[in-house]
Amino acid sequence: MEAIITASELADGLTGPNPPVLLDVRWQLTPPGTPPFDGRAAYAAGHLPGAVYVHLDGELASPPGVNGRHPLPDLAVFGAAMRRAGVSAGRPVVVYDGGQGWAAARAWWLLRWTGHPDVRVLDGGLPSWTGALSADVPEPAEGEFEPAPGAGQLLDADGAAALARSGVLFDARAGERYRGDVEPIDRVGGHIPGAVSAPTTENVGPDGRFLPAAELRDRFKVLGASAGAEVGVYCGSGVSGAHEVLALAVAGIEAALYVGSWSEWSADPSRPVAVGPDPQ
Missing domain, CATH: 3.40.250.10 (Rhodanese-like domain)
Known part of the structure; x- marks a missing residue:
């Protein structure tokens, strides 16, 4: 299974018979003592049509502690976030961020580790997208994805x-x-x-x-x-x-x-x- 997808491939897939769920995971590491990056505001200003925002710190990680600054998320929290976004095992998922690729890769890895069979990262992130953006907040049907962590990853x-x-x-x-x-x-x-x-x-x-x-x-x-x-x-x-x-x-x-x-x-x-x- 391919791990990345180009913007043109994504555009074609969005009009296909089984279009992917789109996850917007915009996030940036900011220097200590500076305000955190506001991914929700960036999402509200414009995102891929149909994309659902996912918060890295709140939904793709647990609070900082003895296990590091971005420990594994509580699987119940992660699973609920994915289902809220419309994620199901039988539907492909494409994840993107603001272009650095780190946050999108974190979501890709978590979905892959927890058993999703078809998830890819938009190569180059949002800057690679040449189509129209949307400010509308979608309300997708509840997904059915249940995280099932695998071995070896x-x-x-x-x-x-x-x-x-x-x-x-x-x-x-x-x-x-x-x-x-x-x-x-x-x-x-x-x-x-x-x-x-x-x-x-x-x-x-x-x-x-x-x-x-x-x-x-x-x-x-x-x-x-x-x-x-x-x-x-x-x-x-x-x-x-x-x-x-x-x-x-x-x-x-x-x-x-x-x-x-x-x-x-x-x-x-x-x-x-x-x-x-x-x-x-």
Whole structure:
């Protein structure tokens, strides 16, 4: 099943016999001490016709705590949000955000992890859409989706540490945070020992769209991952890491996500922290 969809493919699908449910997940990480990004206001100003807004912090994550800044959502809350948006297992879903792709990838990963068989991310997000936008708030029929978490796609802290030793664990954050040069958010800078630096920003072009699958495969192969390898990803709080899992899927490589990521790992002083450049 394809993981991403182009704007032209989406436009064609919206007029087909089984049009997708559209989820607008606009969200941005803002610097500490600044007001949070207002995704609802952005949605109200204009969205894809028929799209339903989904709140990342309230519906795709639980409140911050010992499990990180964006822990897994309560499945009852997540399932209710998806059904409210009209999501059912027998109908495709397309998720988009403001163009960065991180928030859309988080929704994609959650739906995939909880058993939805056909969910894709709009490549390039809302900026790639050339059609008309709408300010109307749709009221779709209640969906029937019931989250059923699967195995093999989720890592905890111990699993991430083990994978860094036995397989490939990618750190999707910026290189300076991986090295520990700076740490603007979490308790301490650095990375999980054995993790490989693979900034997710390098998986896309200047327009925010993913590089071709062959280029992504080559990139991940150089970094030590290929189809059949045991691969995991983490980031700061499990959002940009989902975008890297999506990039790996485009490349044909399955990967698990450590949702707690660095925000959970670094909060525990007993866990080891490595600093400096990637040893590869």
